[in-house]
Amino acid sequence: MDAILAQFFNLEIMAKALPLVLKGLGVTLLICAVVIPLGLAGGLLAALGSVSRNRALRWASIGFVDFFRALPPLVLLIFIYAGLPFAGLRLSPFAAVTIAFFLNNSAYFAEILRAGLLSVPRGQGEAARSTGMSATQTLAWVTLPQAVRNVLPDLLSNAVEIVKLTSLASVVSLGEMLHAAGLVRSITYNASPLMLAAGLYLVLLWPLIRVIGRFERRIAS
């Protein structure tokens, strides 16, 4: 029991790790702030493509989405970070993470937004067009708001997945929260910094998971 406390809940080591881990948390949040809006934008484009009437565009969009849903994000990240330099393209860890997660998140957001767009009755768009709105106006003011509302729980749980995904950035030495905690662990040979990071992830994500659960129940009932 003492060994477990000393190995996983060593407050002294946690206190020492705290400043570095908090700095890492800042980087984690920064990655999210860049990657979530980018993923939403890319996802919207791919979703619009996948419900378009143009056959080539539709297949290209679906191909894009399936490709990046089948490829593990870590494989993509390592390909971009460690593979591209051989061809003379050396990216910073932050740039590599941004590109890899943009592609991965776009695919997942596209699939959710596509379901949202398909859930809006056709008549809504037609009615909006018949009042004289342009196609863009119809999308922005009529179709998209309803689509987003219908899939809001899924969009939120994908955002949670992205926050968790940022931990992969530690593999390419980007100093986010897990990287910071792992660094202190490797110096102290003690797992408490990792427990500290785990605790912070819980503080960050548990409330969100509860809120999503409530949303889902409200929509179901």
Added chain:
Amino acid sequence: MDVFLDTFLNPAVLAKYAPAILEGAVVTVILSVLIVLSGIALGTALACLRAYRVRPVSALIVVYADILRALPPLVLILLFFFGLPNVGVTLSASLVLYVVLTLVLAAFAEEIVWAGITATPKGQWEAARSTGLGFTQALGHVVLPQAVRMVIPPLTNRAIAITKMTALGMVIGVPDILGQATTAQSFSANASPLTLAAAAYLVLFLPFVIASRWLEARFSGPGG
């Protein structure tokens, strides 16, 4: 163009490391199958346990599912791999990966199957009980089969997402596809093994991604 081919599709490098990647693919497939089977079994068992509505038991299950859904799997992998040996429990890298991903998939599966159980109409329970079935029989023979049918698409998506995470094993030295590829890449100083790895993942997972698209189209729409 030549630089590109030489870097990413170098025939000599591809031929040399194809056997290693193939070995990695066997590891990935075995781990994936085991994780899906035990994760879904454990998750379904937990959801059934929750159906008995014994308060402390249900509360424990909810806390378990919430924590495992909120933590990044990589954090758990590092905790198990680097933390446990110091308290006398040493697991191999592959075993750590299997245990962690099974626990994570079980947490998601529990929530998904539970949603299916609560969405099954009350009349199904009542009708089953009124024919003389006990609670456990009603759950096992009437409610659970309907619940599982309802949640096949989200369960499939989640199982694919989690088995893709076997690639995280590379961080602790599991000789899976990505692990083999990164080793080969550093030996050959060439990116072709990574191309091969990406192709291997696509071959393994693309059929399931496409099948899940088909499942969703089939199980959604009017009448469910």
